[in-house]
Amino acid sequence: MNNSALIIVTNLVKTFPMGKREFTALKDINLKFNQGEFAGIVGPSGSGKTTLLNIIGSLDIPSKGEAVVMGQSVSGLSPKKAADLRNHHLGFIFQTYNLLQVYTVYENVELPLLLRKMSAVERKKLVLQSLEWVGLMDKIKSRPAQLSGGECQRVSIARAMVKSPEIVLADEPTANLDAKNSHNILQMMEKLNRELNTTFIFATHDEKVIKYLRRKISLDDGKVVGDEIVKNK
Amino acid sequence: MIKFIIKGLLRDHHRSLFPILIVTIGVWMTVFMQAYLSGVFGDMIDTTARFSTGHVKIMSRAYAEYADQVPNDMALMGIEQIMTDMQSEYPDMTWVKRINFGGLIDIPDDEGETRSQAPVMGYGIDLLSPGSTEIHTMNVVKSLVRGRMPEKPGEILISDLLAERLEVNLGETATLLSSTMYGSMTMHNFTVVGTIKFGIMAMDRGAIIADISDIQLALDMEDAAGGILGYLPNRIYDDNTALGIVERFNQQYEDEDDEFAPVMGKLVELSNLGEYLNYAGSVSTIMVFIFVLIMSIVLWNAGLLGGLRRYGEVGIRLAIGEPKGHIYRSLIYESVFIGFVGSIIGTVLGLGCAYWLQVVGLDISAFVKNTSMMIPNVFRASVTTETYYIGFFPGLFSTVLGTALSGIGIYKRQTAQLFKELEV
Numbered sequence: 267m268n269n270s271a272l273i274i275v276t277n278l279v280k281t282f283p284m285g286k287r288e289f290t291a292l293k294d295i296n297l298k299f300n301q302g303e304f305a306g307i308v309g310p311s312g313s314g315k316t317t318l319l320n321i322i323g324s325l326d327i328p329s330k331g332e333a334v335v336m337g338q339s340v341s342g343l344s345p346k347k348a349a350d351l352r353n354h355h356l357g358f359i360f361q362t363y364n365l366l367q368v369y370t371v372y373e374n375v376e377l378p379l380l381l382r383k384m385s386a387v388e389r390k391k392l393v394l395q396s397l398e399w400v401g402l403m404d405k406i407k408s409r410p411a412q413l414s415g416g417e418c419q420r421v422s423i424a425r426a427m428v429k430s431p432e433i434v435l436a437d438e439p440t441a442n443l444d445a446k447n448s449h450n451i452l453q454m455m456e457k458l459n460r461e462l463n464t465t466f467i468f469a470t471h472d473e474k475v476i477k478y479l480r481r482k483i484s485l486d487d488g489k490v491v492g493d494e495i496v497k498n499k
Numbered sequence: 500m501i502k503f504i505i506k507g508l509l510r511d512h513h514r515s516l517f518p519i520l521i522v523t524i525g526v527w528m529t530v531f532m533q534a535y536l537s538g539v540f541g542d543m544i545d546t547t548a549r550f551s552t553g554h555v556k557i558m559s560r561a562y563a564e565y566a567d568q569v570p571n572d573m574a575l576m577g578i579e580q581i582m583t584d585m586q587s588e589y590p591d592m593t594w595v596k597r598i599n600f601g602g603l604i605d606i607p608d609d610e611g612e613t614r615s616q617a618p619v620m621g622y623g624i625d626l627l628s629p630g631s632t633e634i635h636t637m638n639v640v641k642s643l644v645r646g647r648m649p650e651k652p653g654e655i656l657i658s659d660l661l662a663e664r665l666e667v668n669l670g671e672t673a674t675l676l677s678s679t680m681y682g683s684m685t686m687h688n689f690t691v692v693g694t695i696k697f698g699i700m701a702m703d704r705g706a707i708i709a710d711i712s713d714i715q716l717a718l719d720m721e722d723a724a725g726g727i728l729g730y731l732p733n734r735i736y737d738d739n740t741a742l743g744i745v746e747r748f749n750q751q752y753e754d755e756d757d758e759f760a761p762v763m764g765k766l767v768e769l770s771n772l773g774e775y776l777n778y779a780g781s782v783s784t785i786m787v788f789i790f791v792l793i794m795s796i797v798l799w800n801a802g803l804l805g806g807l808r809r810y811g812e813v814g815i816r817l818a819i820g821e822p823k824g825h826i827y828r829s830l831i832y833e834s835v836f837i838g839f840v841g842s843i844i845g846t847v848l849g850l851g852c853a854y855w856l857q858v859v860g861l862d863i864s865a866f867v868k869n870t871s872m873m874i875p876n877v878f879r880a881s882v883t884t885e886t887y888y889i890g891f892f893p894g895l896f897s898t899v900l901g902t903a904l905s906g907i908g909i910y911k912r913q914t915a916q917l918f919k920e921l922e923v
Contacts, residue, residue: 325818346822353820364815368510373503378819380500425819 272432272465273299273322277331280317280488291317293488295331299467301432304459306468308476309485315469316437318485322467323356323435324348336432353381357426357464359436363418365410365425371397372406375424382429396428400454416447420454427458433465440472452478504829505836513808514833518801519841522898525794526845526890527852531880532786533889534853538881540779544736544772546699549636550622552769553595553728554736555744557581559759562725566769569599571680574723575761581727589744591732593632596724598623598714602677604657604707606667615665619657621675621707623714623724627652636730639695639708645669646693655709658702659694667691675707679719687717698877741765790893791900798834798901803908827906834902835895842894849890856880 280292292314299305299322307315320326321333324340325348333340336355343351352358365374375396379389397403400420410418419439426434436455440448456478459466468475476482476496484492508515548554558566561573575581578596585594600621608614624633626649634640640648644659646669655673657665667673668691675687689709696703715721731740748763767773816826860877 323818346824349817349820349822351820352818356820358815358818360815364811364818366507366812366815368507369503373506377503377816380503381819381821381825 270301271298272301272336273297273467274334275318275322275331276334278318278321278328278333279330280314280321280326281329291488292321292328295490297483297490297493299433299465301465302459302463303465303467303481304456304479305466305481305483306470306476306479307483307485308468308470308479310471313485314488315471315485319435319437319467319469322433323358324351353378354429355432357429357431357434359419359422359426359434359439361438361441363410363415363422363442365418365421367410370407370409371402371413371421374410374421375428378425378429392428393424396424399427399458400424414447415443416450419443419447419451423451423454423458427462427464430462431464433467435467435469437469438472439468440470440475445474448472448474500829501832504833508833508836515837518798518834518837518898518901519844521794521797521801522838522841522894523845523848525790525897526842526894527848529787529790529893530846530849530886530890531852531856533783534849534880534882534886535856535878536779536783537883537886538853538857538879540772540776541881542879543775544766547770547772548730548734548736548766549638550697550699550702552764552766553726554731554741555729555748555763555765556769557585557727557729557748557761557763558725560762561758563762563764569601569725571598571600571678571718571720571725572682573759574598574680574720574725575727576723576759578724578727579722581761585727585729589729592744593636593730593734595625595633595636595728595730596711596726597728598711598718598720598725600677600714600718600725602675604661604665605674605676606665607672607674615667617661617665617705619661619675619705619707620702621677621709621714623709623711626708626710627712632730637708638697642695642697644694644696646691649692649710652710652713653689654692655689655707655713656693656695657691657708658704658706659696660703661705661707662691662694669693673707675717677718679717680723681719683719685717685719687713689713736766738765738767787889787893791897794893794897795900795904798898799904801901801905803905830902830906831899834898838895838898839891841898842891845894846887846890850882850886853880853882853886857882 275295275297278292278295279290281288281290295318307318309315317326321328321340322335324335324343327341335351338347338351340348366377372393375393376389379392394403397406400423402417402420402424405413405417410421413421440451443451452475455466458464468479470476479496482492482494482496483490557575559573559575562570562575565573582594582596585592600623602619602621604617604619605613606615622637624637625631626634634648639656643656649655657667657673671691673689673691675689677685679685695708697706711724715723729744731737742765745763745765752760752762767776813826817823857880860879862877
């Protein structure tokens with residue numbers, strides 16, 4: 267594992283207005299994520315997992331403190347720069363897959379590459395490579411409605427991986443899958459993590475996911491209550 | 500990316516079919532209404548020009564003031580000289596003299612007593628001169644129902660409906676009872692040689708047409724006429740050209756105090772069509788504006804509903820790093836595509852209906868039985884150059900406006916909120 271820090275979170279506080287008062291979702295968070303980590307932010311619902319993932323993903327900004335992702339402070343990014351950061355360095359995997367129903371598997375995976383000025387030949391090469399990683403070469407012309415939940419999540423992973431991001435953020439990626447599909451998906455992500463040295467950060471409370479994590483960060487009521495290395499392969 | 504968007508648009512009927520349908524209907528109606536108004540007002544202008552005012556008309560000042568009463572006692576004198584002057588000054592234009600008159604037509608029996616009688620509206624036009632353009636202008640030959648054209652002095656045509664009512668046969672004598680230019684009563688015998696139907700109820704109820712020389716003789720109007728009508732080259736009315744001619748002519752006589760001095764007017768003023776045309780123009784503008792407004796609101800709503808349906812798509816596109824502006828622009832591109840397709844389909848349908856109405860026409864004779872207005876019995880649409888492109892204004896503008904309004908939501912929404920909404 268390379269020890270260079272891709273993400274540095276320092277004294278991070280996030281508050282949301284709730285009527286006349288404020289609700290503090292994250293309290294004084296300090297974390298570092300290095301390249302190639304397979305880490306998870308775990309905790310019960312409402313503990314602040316998704317909020318932290320959103321800030322790391324430059325989809326939200328801290329109220330106080332700082333989150334530096336790929337050397338760029340999220341707070342100081344313009345919307346365009348933030349979009350640029352997401353496009354070039356971050357991949358997202360969602361609980362509900364969020365595939366575009368009118369497009370084929372191939373087109374869904376191709377979408378992130380369309381935002382980059384890339385030739386069709388180059389795009390095709392990357393899309394096919396990505397679909398090969400997730401074992402969906404036989405489904406490239408299918409629409410999401412024709413796929414199982416597990417297959418949909420594999421398409422979602424291919425879409426996140428197609429641009430070879432340094433960091434993949436996965437928010438409850440197995441919540442809608444059965445045990446067998448969950449294990450398949452997690453094994454696939456673990457394999458990608460090892461082969462491509464991509465940093466995976468999960469937000470989860472699913473025990474199946476937790477078993478795969480090499481680093482487990484526990485959140486409770488917006489505070490980091492634990493940060494432990496679970497496995498060191 | 501454009502290809503990607505179009506592909507999605509074509510596959511997602513909710514995104515394309517409904518908006519295209521709305522645009523098509525709106526554009527269809529706009530195109531059809533434009534052609535319809537253009538046809539109706541075009542016909543009114545043409546009919547008025549041919550039968551009543553020409554493109555410009557010279558009258559005496561007194562006649563012009565009471566023109567609606569056809570006051571032949573205030574007729575224009577010295578018309579031959581004016582005609583000669585006008586023909587030499589505007590050789591490309593057609594100049595004709597006309598006398599409109601009112602009176603009674605009396606059909607005598609074998610004893611010379613009145614068999615039947617009716618009020619008539621008469622037209623004295625040049626029927627007998629070789630090369631006269633009036634037969635063509637008044638569309639007399641095509642309007643003949645029975646009989647033939649007058650070939651010699653003393654022969655007249657009367658409207659077919661009037662002939663039926665008076666039970667007059669071809670070749671029979673009809674006596675015109677009217678008043679001369681100097682106010683005395685006159686009676687003049689004519690021979691009915693044909694019946695006519697113009698398709699204009701005001702004329703078909705009771706018109707007679709005679710050669711102007713006969714009417715000048717009958718009404719004691721030597722070298723006089725109700726007016727001299729001028730037609731612009733190719734018989735196409737152009738208000739600016741007409742205005743120039745009118746101003747130039749009237750300048751020559753502006754210092755004269757004589758109420759019988761000639762004065763020239765142009766079609767839209769003489770017929771009060773100016774107000775109609777302004778009204779038509781306003782109606783067209785308002786109509787297009789209303790269509791744009793209604794379609795924009797409908798498409799705005801459709802855009803909002805589509806936006807709700809596409810929360811996931813917009814969210815994922817933001818998450819993968821597509822800037823908000825790029826997404827907004829792509830929605831605008833979509834709307835341009837929808838507007839363009841809807842406008843083309845709507846224009847084709849509108850043109851089809853307009854063409855049909857141009858050929859077949861809408862017979863309104865049942866509704867204008869008693870009217871004295873110079874309006875044709877059959878309304879026809881007129882497909883003009885404007886008809887081909889007018890629909891694209893509301894079609895494109897409303898879709899783009901509707902999308903622009905609904906798309907503002909993208910800027911109002913917090914990215915993180917959007918992202919959260921993905922987790923349904």
